[in-house]
Amino acid sequence: MSEGEITIADLRAVPHFAADVADRVWRAWWKPKGAPLEHIADLVEESLGGGLMPAAFVAHRGPTFIGTASVIASDMEERPQFTPWVAAVWVDPPFRRQGIGGTIVGHAARAAFAAGSNTIYLCAVPAKRPFYQRLGWSLHEQGVGDHQLDVFALKAD
Template structure:
């Protein structure tokens, strides 16, 4: 990761919160039919916690956000027994391939571990290789909201 990238907790009143919420809505809004951008922004801001679950982190290059990742209680309505979740890992396309996603995932892992979680989860349609490299293990493949996804978990503290 470039040395001038800083990871920081995103606050709901941060001027970048709406930009970052827009990324996640554009990337995954189709998984929530009927959800408007305005509703998505409000939900997103509600997940900007002070620590633990929920928390959102943003990768900053100077004053510019270039990536994000979240730690949330529930990301998959059909797997409510799984909690918490790594969610919404996104890096602006021109910043990809520089280790930013990996750094964001590691930051979320540290946040989960600090708050006493021993295991947490994610689902992805297409980034299994990235998460496997970072120590995640596939649990199952399934159809979720019109996409084939892999549910993965990570044991913390290993």
């Protein structure tokens, strides 16, 4: 196709997308809480460092940003004993419902297994339950924290 293929890359390989990752994550989860964009940009910068974690992944088609997911040590202050987590899963609206979100989550999950234990975690609003269950994640807990989130777990094969 003339538009080229969709690729999923570690942000370290495509650091010019760092501002897009920060922008989407900020708009989706931090702007509503009043957090400054710069704070998120700093967090995304950490994914450009040397370790396996934190890591961010980007789906893109050439220069076009499509979506992202991250692997982080901790995503829920109520569950500090769980690590690592797949977090900040986002696909730009025009690209949704084509399987890209599932592919990015799978990619991040493999990186999370490489970075940590043989169980990895993810938290989400209950509306996203079918999405993650279809990807093979098990509902581990419900109604956690102020936002009544689901916690999912996925075990290594």
